Amino acid sequence: MSATGQDSRPARRRPGRPRGQDSAVVRESAMRAAIDLIARQGFAATSMAQVAAAAGISPSGLVHHFPSKKALLGAVLEHRDTVDSFPREEFGDGPWADFDHLVHVAWLNMERRQLVLLYTTMMGEAATSEHPAHEWLKGHYAAVVGTLADAVRVAQRDGHMQPDAPADRIARSTVALMDGLQVQWLLDPEIDMEVALGDHVAELKRRWSAGPA
Numbered sequence: 001m002s003a004t005g006q007d008s009r010p011a012r013r014r015p016g017r018p019r020g021q022d023s024a025v026v027r028e029s030a031m032r033a034a035i036d037l038i039a040r041q042g043f044a045a046t047s048m049a050q051v052a053a054a055a056g057i058s059p060s061g062l063v064h065h066f067p068s069k070k071a072l073l074g075a076v077l078e079h080r081d082t083v084d085s086f087p088r089e090e091f092g093d094g095p096w097a098d099f100d101h102l103v104h105v106a107w108l109n110m111e112r113r114q115l116v117l118l119y120t121t122m123m124g125e126a127a128t129s130e131h132p133a134h135e136w137l138k139g140h141y142a143a144v145v146g147t148l149a150d151a152v153r154v155a156q157r158d159g160h161m162q163p164d165a166p167a168d169r170i171a172r173s174t175v176a177l178m179d180g181l182q183v184q185w186l187l188d189p190e191i192d193m194e195v196a197l198g199d200h201v202a203e204l205k206r207r208w209s210a211g212p213a
Helices: 023-041 048-055 059-065 069-084 097-109 113-125 134-157 167-187 193-208
Strands: none
Touching (some): 023 059, 023 069, 023 113, 048 059, 048 069, 069 113, 069 134, 113 134, 113 167, 134 167, 167 193
16 A cells, blocks of 8 residues: 555556557457367367467457357358458459369468368358358358359350350369368378369360360
8 A cells, every 4th residue: 555545556457458459469369269269179169268268368358359159250251251262353264264263272272271171160060050150151152163153154155165064063073172172181281282173174174175275
């Protein structure tokens, strides 16, 4: 106590983000912690308290940014989709541009192990309708398969691809191969996903192109 009878110690700081840290930095730390935990142990086994501890913030600090576990998962998946995207425009307007783009994404993913692990974890967990990521997973497949199938149909319309090319089957087999390669790569990092998927696309070009691929 001071001579005036009042405690001279500084007031205790309310729990929240660490002193001096910017709110965006704290949010990013929480996001990275959530990605790592959900990727390794799944959504159901990951608690908000675990994420807060791994991020080095208080539970109330985490709730300030993500009011619920479902909101946190939504942010994680949105982050995954943003990072996983690569400017499609760089591949031009050729008949196989969307397939070439996917091969490049496979190359990028070999430097993003935690995001690949997160994705494959969601593939296994979110197949049931009760999972909070179920609609995200359905939307992901609808978008990717739809983009590739539409690309085949446009190329057929423009005379760049054979008219009997099975658009849906080509799209689904390509996406299935990429997803399977990601699981195999997690088990054996020596697998080159870009080369394997690139060989598949090259074979598609040889088989179905109506002119120069």
